[in-house]
Amino acid sequence: KAGVTQTPRYLIKTRGQQVTLSCSPISGHRSVSWYQQTPGQGLQFLFEYFSETQRNKGNFPGRFSGRQFSNSRSEMNVSTLELGDSALYLCASSLGNGNTIYFGEGSWLTVV
Amino acid sequence: GIQVEQSPPDLILQEGANSTLRCNFSDSVNNLQWFHQNPWGQLINLFYIPSGTKQNGRLSATTVATERYSLLYISSSQTTDSGVYFCAVTNNNDMRFGAGTRLTVKP
Numbered sequence: 592k593a594g595v596t597q598t599p600r601y602l603i604k605t606r607g608q609q610v611t612l613s614c615s616p617i618s619g620h621r622s623v624s625w626y627q628q629t630p631g632q633g634l635q636f637l638f639e640y641f642s643e644t645q646r647n648k649g650n651f652p653g654r655f656s657g658r659q660f661s662n663s664r665s666e667m668n669v670s671t672l673e674l675g676d677s678a679l680y681l682c683a684s685s686l687g688n689g690n691t692i693y694f695g696e697g698s699w700l701t702v703v
Numbered sequence: 704g705i706q707v708e709q710s711p712p713d714l715i716l717q718e719g720a721n722s723t724l725r726c727n728f729s730d731s732v733n734n735l736q737w738f739h740q741n742p743w744g745q746l747i748n749l750f751y752i753p754s755g756t757k758q759n760g761r762l763s764a765t766t767v768a769t770e771r772y773s774l775l776y777i778s779s780s781q782t783t784d785s786g787v788y789f790c791a792v793t794n795n796n797d798m799r800f801g802a803g804t805r806l807t808v809k810p
Contacts, residue, residue, distance in 0.1 A: 624798075626800075628744075633800060633802050633803065634789060634791075634800035634803075635800070636797075636798045636799070636800075639796075639798075646796065647796045647797070647798075679744055681746065683746075690751070691736065691748050691751040692736065692748065693748060694738075694745070694746040694747070694748075696743075696744065696745050697744050697745075699744075
């Protein structure tokens with residue numbers, strides 16, 4: 592079956608702009624989680640959605656937000672972009688409740 | 704929050720050698736996973752192992768939850784094993800990653 596699909600794969604934005612990233616989970620998976628990976632901070636958990644509800648949230652400012660649709664697809668949005676938001680943004684899906692998570696290939700965001 | 708420490712941070716091996724990667728965590732966990740990140744950034748799940756031992760081909764993992772550590776064993780390493788290995792633990796829905804072990808396998 593198809594894996595986790597993230598779009599776009601690469602994008603460049605200017606400081607102050609906003610960006611929306613999309614994630615389509617593996618069919619049947621209801622949990623979608625988002626992560627940020629940077630050389631300085633490593634891998635960090637952003638938030639998790641399950642059945643359209645945000646279940647958990649990491650320690651990120653309110654500029655980072657997300658949502659999940661009824662078909663389990665998810666989007667994350669970053670507003671008022673800062674240079675430090677340049678990162679690989681990873682989405683993962685799972686059946687939820689402690690099951691194995693499967694990652695997409697990520698979206699590489701560069702803020703200039 | 705829970706602290707996760709991985710060791711060693713870097714490891715260089717000759718092809719065919721064996722290795723052991725360690726993940727220590729500071730509190731009890733609901734689950735623990737090992738991932739391999741290839742040079743293109745793709746993270747692949749290796750093991751979901753909150754406790755006990757599992758094996759998959761040349762790789763195996765053991766988690767001793769009572770002593771708060773997990774080990775990933777790689778036997779007969781191949782150049783394709785190169786990349787970064789992360790462990791990730793979850794405690795009460797709080798998920799934390801270790802900083803990773805960067806493995807380089809030389810031919």
